[in-house]
Amino acid sequence: MDAAVTVTDLVVDRGHRRVLDGLSTTVPPGQVTGLLGPSGSGKTTLMRAVVGVQVVRSGTVTVLGEPAGSPALRSRVGYVTQAPSVYADLTVRENARYFAALHGRGAKEADAAVAAVGLADASGQLVEDLSGGQRGRASLACALVGEPDVLVLDEPTVGLDPVLRVELWERFHALAAAGATLLVSSHVMDEAARCDRLLLLRDGALLADATPAEVRAEAGTDDLEDAFLRLIRAREEVAA
């Protein structure tokens, strides 16, 4: 099966700093791919390149067979930024209905997306009156409403209570089972175990591009956090 996202030799500079240095990878369709790494490792930059809002120095990013960011992709790719990008002076429902309208969907789909993120009871509230976690979910609802084929989520579960986090991950897998491709960034290792595939990013380069089982086997430990630590140390020893 063709990859949903193909990144080839991607180089991105921000200011004078090289954020991604010749990164190549593929994201398989119909799966949840986790993008893990510490803050500053280039996760957000890679995601921005996939949705086509990042100026890249060289390399290519292809999404569903089209160059990232091309007009044909805009109804097929959903993006949720790390900071909730919704209108604080609108209610949750009004936000969802606006983004629904932009994707040619109606009020019914908007209400369903709000319910899907567990905000049905808060749908009449202004976003500025919500908690941080609720705002994040409102932002997620605005991406779900377009029923995208590729969903790019930057740290969608930060600050959420554990029950809700599990529910959201179940939803991500349900979307993948229905054929959607998800690229989800996180810095929480217990979320890594929930992914079908992992990309471990550190200092703009990939340390691992494998399934969780493969990562565990390669590092020789069942604990993913420990496995990543071993991979990082092994890489540093090679470099030294």
Add this chain to the structure above:
Amino acid sequence: MTTAAPTRTPDRATGRLSPRLTAATTARVLRQLRHDHRTIAMMLVLPSLLLGLLALLWADVPAPPGQPSTFDRVGLTMLGIFPFVVMFLVTSIAMLRERTSGTLERLLTTPQSRLDLLLGYGTAFGLAAAVQAVITVTVAVTLYDLDIAGPLELVVLIAVADAVLGVALGLLASAFARSEFQAVQFMPVVVLPQFFLCGLLVPREQMAGWLQAISDVLPLTYAVEALQEVGRSPSATGTMWVDVGIVAGAALLALALAAATLRRRTS
């Protein structure tokens, strides 16, 4: 083979226009306004209050013989300048908020084209300006006895054209503003020279030639001329329609430039 089919669609400034998406943005901007009662109140009432202050200022100053009173001349011009200034400020702040909140970046990943977004803003604030103008004109002619020879609907029309011009220039200016501090300072940069040279402070024919030439290329000049035409002619004149066309054309040009300067990809 005579023509090569492009393999990728270039990232054009306009994209494909969609009245449906433009309307969605217009409705969204108006909903945001509706939640902000104080802004609505200020938008609707402030111009009338300021015009009242001007009326009082010149109340006891006799009119020069054979000429309209100073308040008739200045007050009429202000009916076009208020919506221009207010909408310029409101729009540049609104657009800067879109940028800093991340919603702009998100909108650029949706099927909505950049021009749809900007036209949506123009339409929303144009509608708000229409309500503002109806109130201000009504108050001006009933309470302050502002003397306008022509039809009042035309004054409202010109006020709306001025407002849309303010929106368009505000959107364009916000593309160059990186912070709120810069955004508010674009107001004097864009608005004051147009105000100084529009012919209200010094009649245009008395200006130095080069100042008059600058005045000739500033859109507010034509807005003020259009209002003066309505002020002294009982019916619409050809000059007035040309002026309105120039203001509308300048607004569209600024919107197109704003769309072109709105970068989808940033570093």
